[in-house]
Amino acid sequence: MTRYINGLVFNSETRSFNKQSFQVQGQYFAPSSTTSEIDIDLDGYYITPGLIDSCSQIGLAEIGIRWEGDDSYEFDSHLDYSVVDGIYPFDAAFQKAISHGVTASHIVPSPKSLVGAKTAIIHHTHTTVDEMVIAKDIAYSFSIGHQAKSTFFAEKRKPLTRMGIAKILRETLQQIQQQEPLIKKIVIRAHKAVDLEFIDRLQQEFKSTFDFHIIHGTEASLLQGTSFNTVIAGPTFRYIEHNEMMALSPKLYRQLSQQHTPFVFCTDHPVSSTSHLTLEGCLAVREGLTRQDVLYALTTGAANFLGIAHKTGTIRDGLLADFVIWDKHPLNLDAQVVATFIKGTKVYAREEGFSE
Numbered sequence: 001m002t003r004y005i006n007g008l009v010f011n012s013e014t015r016s017f018n019k020q021s022f023q024v025q026g027q028y029f030a031p032s033s034t035t036s037e038i039d040i041d042l043d044g045y046y047i048t049p050g051l052i053d054s055c056s057q058i059g060l061a062e063i064g065i066r067w068e069g070d071d072s073y074e075f076d077s078h079l080d081y082s083v084v085d086g087i088y089p090f091d092a093a094f095q096k097a098i099s100h101g102v103t104a105s106h107i108v109p110s111p112k113s114l115v116g117a118k119t120a121i122i123h124h125t126h127t128t129v130d131e132m133v134i135a136k137d138i139a140y141s142f143s144i145g146h147q148a149k150s151t152f153f154a155e156k157r158k159p160l161t162r163m164g165i166a167k168i169l170r171e172t173l174q175q176i177q178q179q180e181p182l183i184k185k186i187v188i189r190a191h192k193a194v195d196l197e198f199i200d201r202l203q204q205e206f207k208s209t210f211d212f213h214i215i216h217g218t219e220a221s222l223l224q225g226t227s228f229n230t231v232i233a234g235p236t237f238r239y240i241e242h243n244e245m246m247a248l249s250p251k252l253y254r255q256l257s258q259q260h261t262p263f264v265f266c267t268d269h270p271v272s273s274t275s276h277l278t279l280e281g282c283l284a285v286r287e288g289l290t291r292q293d294v295l296y297a298l299t300t301g302a303a304n305f306l307g308i309a310h311k312t313g314t315i316r317d318g319l320l321a322d323f324v325i326w327d328k329h330p331l332n333l334d335a336q337v338v339a340t341f342i343k344g345t346k347v348y349a350r351e352e353g354f355s356e
Helices: 093-098 146-154 162-178 193-205 251-258 274-286 291-298 300-306
Strands: 002-011 016-025 028-030 038-041 046-049 051-056 102-107 115-123 133-143 185-190 211-216 231-233 263-265 323-326 337-342 345-349
Touching: 051 263, 051 274, 051 300, 093 102, 093 274, 093 345, 102 274, 115 162, 133 162, 146 162, 162 193, 185 193, 193 211, 231 251, 251 263, 251 274, 263 274, 263 291, 263 300, 274 291, 291 300
Parallel strands: 002 038, 002 046, 051 102, 133 185, 185 211, 211 231, 231 263
Antiparallel strands: 002 016, 016 028, 046 323, 102 115, 115 133, 323 337, 337 345
16 A cells, blocks of 8 residues: 655546545555555645547557558458557557656547547556557547548549548448447547538437547537537647648637537547647647646546546546656646556656655
8 A cells, every 4th residue: 555645636526736645555546544555755746647648549550660560550441340459569659658647548540441440448558458458349430531532542442532431431330220339439530621510410310329529620610500529639739741631720629619519639649649648738728728627638538538437537546546746737848757657556757766
């Protein structure tokens, strides 16, 4: 039993930092008691739940490797594909992620896949994928627009238009619907307003079966009056890869907030590095969002959206002890991670002398 005392701990209910103590026993946060085996004084440090990247290809698209390390998509996709079967647990990006306070990611196939795969949420450490998995079969994933079209164009295969993509997507959803699916969440990558409007139509057509959510949503502000479920927004810190992204800007976060559209943050690693997740939050603050709301969306809000709030995302008794110690407020640009813990185990420390 280890007790951490005097730290400024992020309270997910009040969305503020309060000086308090918490205890860890084994893999979990434990109820406070007057006795503990070890006391760690965190006076002057900020403590948050581990950050969660709500859309990433980490482990699927290995950094520093060419096509041999890219398992992020299949041309001829299938509903039974699962990202769990393609994740490489020794991707060097995992260590970089935990050194920046990101302890978990929602793994989604590449935007090149019209029909993607069943997604999963994983921790960023352990030696086997099965040990890393927090939850699997979270959502069915799809991608529409430029990237999906270009995949088929390169193969000189149909569909080559949005009409053809829409037909395949509808037929696929109907196929899933007929199977009385256990997975209800649908995530669709889309940037352009025409594609977002199509997703809105799908919401109306399949609302009794599925919950639709958008990844990216770059031109969402152009569709005034359209109601979307949660948007996995971003990344906005990236290069403009194609014409559909010309409107890409951190203003997206302010626009979604003004439209009262719920959203969480992502890097879509390796599109933007997982280490840039807090930078996305800082950009949102620059656009007028409060640091409290941004930090909530990076932790508890993401866990709620992904359906894992009963396991992680909050510093609370009974949950997995995934937490990060920072030298400053995490949304200060010069803040650094002092130590990262996953399931109660220290997996990163900036200084060798930092004790557990």
